Amino acid sequence: MSSILYDEVPSLDLAHFTNGSPEQKEAFVQDLGAAYNNIGFVAIKNHGLTNEMTEKLYAAIQKFFALPDEVKQKYEVPELAGQRGYIGKGKEHAKGRSTGDLKEFYHIGQEVTDGDPIKNEYPDNIWPEEVPEMEAIGKEVYKTLENAGVKMLQAIALYLGLDEHYFDQKVHNGNSILRPIHYFPIENPDAVPADAVRAAEHGDINLITLLMGASADGLQVLRNDGKWIPITALPDQLVVNVGDMLSRHTNNKLKSTIHRVVNPPKDKMGTSRYSIPFFMHPRSEMDLTCLESCIDDAHPKLYDDITAGEFLEQRLAEIGLRKK
Numbered sequence: 118m119s120s121i122l123y124d125e126v127p128s129l130d131l132a133h134f135t136n137g138s139p140e141q142k143e144a145f146v147q148d149l150g151a152a153y154n155n156i157g158f159v160a161i162k163n164h165g166l167t168n169e170m171t172e173k174l175y176a177a178i179q180k181f182f183a184l185p186d187e188v189k190q191k192y193e194v195p196e197l198a199g200q201r202g203y204i205g206k207g208k209e210h211a212k213g214r215s216t217g218d219l220k221e222f223y224h225i226g227q228e229v230t231d232g233d234p235i236k237n238e239y240p241d242n243i244w245p246e247e248v249p250e251m252e253a254i255g256k257e258v259y260k261t262l263e264n265a266g267v268k269m270l271q272a273i274a275l276y277l278g279l280d281e282h283y284f285d286q287k288v289h290n291g292n293s294i295l296r297p298i299h300y301f302p303i304e305n306p307d308a309v310p311a312d313a314v315r316a317a318e319h320g321d322i323n324l325i326t327l328l329m330g331a332s333a334d335g336l337q338v339l340r341n342d343g344k345w346i347p348i349t350a351l352p353d354q355l356v357v358n359v360g361d362m363l364s365r366h367t368n369n370k371l372k373s374t375i376h377r378v379v380n381p382p383k384d385k386m387g388t389s390r391y392s393i394p395f396f397m398h399p400r401s402e403m404d405l406t407c408l409e410s411c412i413d414d415a416h417p418k419l420y421d422d423i424t425a426g427e428f429l430e431q432r433l434a435e436i437g438l439r440k441k
């Protein structure tokens with residue numbers, strides 16, 4: 118493993134991979150691999166998401182989260198284990214904790230439109246009638262981030278010595294989730310549990326996460342020397358990190374790095390923070406067994422064989438969304 122200590126998340130240009138010269142494409146693959154072998158996070162530009170899309174989706178979700186709790190709760194369906202619609206304040210906690218995070222969020226899932234029978238595995242999306250514009254922009258951003266994610270996985274496949282299109286079919290109509298999050302103002306800090314934070318330290322469950330809006334203060338990533346590094350993405354960048362599924366599949370060659378969202382300083386406690394991660398999941402049948410090419414004497418196999426669907430079910434129970 119590379120022992121470089123990054124002071125910030127490396128910035129890359131996805132256009133070098135998609136439209137660059139062969140040398141630029143190869144450099145992108147190697148730089149991405151080096152970052153994922155170490156800090157597990159990069160910031161990318163030229164990902165296909167426009168400012169207009171970002172602004173439209175942010176406007177829609179801010180309108181939704183500003184609705185009274187009783188209205189938002191109409192869109193909360195506990196039987197779906199938080200996989201679609203609204204998830205209320207304090208419902209999710211990081212694995213290994215019981216105090217809920219200081220956030221509320223909304224889940225938008227895959228829309229299968231090509232007749233693929235996998236449609237039967239997925240609950241329908243839930244769209245709020247109070248914010249009718251959310252459906253069109255939610256679907257557009259979902260597809261745009263999914264396309265960027267496919268490109269990132271192609272680069273990852275090349276870094277791993279696999280066929281460039283190794284992941285393409287595995288993520289086609291995958292179980293990905295777009296999650297607009299509202300970290301609500303903390304009007305009375307004494308009224309929340311003493312150890313409650315906006316998002317307690319965790320690794321993401323999925324293959325990779327593409328995050329819009331990580332530039333606002335608060336997101337930090339745990340470097341391998343134990344120091345927390347703030348994520349400082351530019352407005353035109355997406356932050357893209359490795360999740361636990363990819364880390365398992367690569368026998369921890371690619372790192373799913375622990376990250377968190379800290380509470381604001383006292384004078385900013387009364388302000389909101391919004392962010393929108395896209396959690397890129399494969400189809401549930403994907404086998405996450407450690408790749409043979411990532412196992413050798415120096416790197417013995419670390420994880421039991423499991424499918425993506427089984428792994429997701431385990432983790433939903435561990436974070437409080439699927440009732441045990």
Ligand SMILES: O=C(O)CCC(=O)C(=O)O
Pocket residue numbers: 298316321328330331336376377378391392393394
């Ligand atoms: O809000 C953020 O910036 C990050 C959120 C996050 O890490 C998550 O929801 O998994």
Ligand SMILES: [Fe+2]
Pocket residue numbers: 319320321376
């Ligand atoms: Fe996360």
